[in-house]
Amino acid sequence: MNPRYILYIHLVINDIILLTIFTLIQVLSYAVFTLNVSLCIVLVIFAVTASVNNPLTLAIMAVECYIAVCFPLRHVQICTVKKPYAAIGAIWMLSSFYILSDLFVTLAIEPMAFFHSKVFCITPMVFRHPSREEKRYIFNIVLMVLVWFILLYTYFMIISAAKAASADAKKARNTVLLHGFQLLLCLLTYAYNPIMQSLLLLFPNALRDIRFSVSILVHVLPRLISPVVYGLRDKTFRKYLKTLFCANRAETHPQKTT
DSSP, X not given: OOHHHHHHHHHHHHHHHHHHHHHHHHHHHXXXXXXXXXXXXXXXXXXXXXXXXXXXXXXXXXXXXXXXXXXXXXXXXXXXXXHHHHHHXXXXXXXXXXXXXXXXXXXXXXXXXXXXXXXXXXXXXXXXXXXXHHHHHHHHHHHHHHHHHHHHHHHHHHHHHHHHSHHHHHHHHHHHHHHHHHXXXXXXXGGXXXXXXXXXXXXXXXXXXXXXXXXXIIIIHHHHHHHXXXXXXXXXXXHHHHHHHHHHHHHHOHHHHO
């Protein structure tokens, strides 16, 4: 019933989807090297959608935090339970439209035989239209500018409000730093292709190793930080984690606890 936790749960579920697909693609690429194009397209659609969802969800969470700190008396009226679900729906629609446009172009220009062939499962191998790179570049620039603008504006306003309440100033500053660091890691997603291309120029025969290493840095690392930033630092989550931990210890060592 809390909008903040609804957005946090969406962030975690989105990360689970992305990490699951990442692991599946990596395992399949090492086991069979090439995948059926149709299967690869399905995996790429979910992976790209989940990847675009992350910074957008962080931006919405920043807005919710801004309202909670700067407009505490109106927070309950503004951030109702229905609004996070509407925001999540809008996020999925935007990210889906971004990747589905590539799918429609591919369906229009590629022969049917292409969808039954096998390729190394990366996005440029299944969405091969030349205009895609330009579209991706423009979309990423616009998205990064929008998200950074929202985050910088809301976080500076939060810091200003925190100065007026000295008790919350330290916590607000730490939250701003952690959120900003996590967003910076998430935005590494948009540097994935340039990093891959640069490393492939240096090591042209190490495609799978480079892809695995860069993906760990770009996709996995930011998702490991999310539970720490939004989970362990939250008082409510810490309370339930302590309760769960104590209950597990009681079940494991019943004699010691008695």
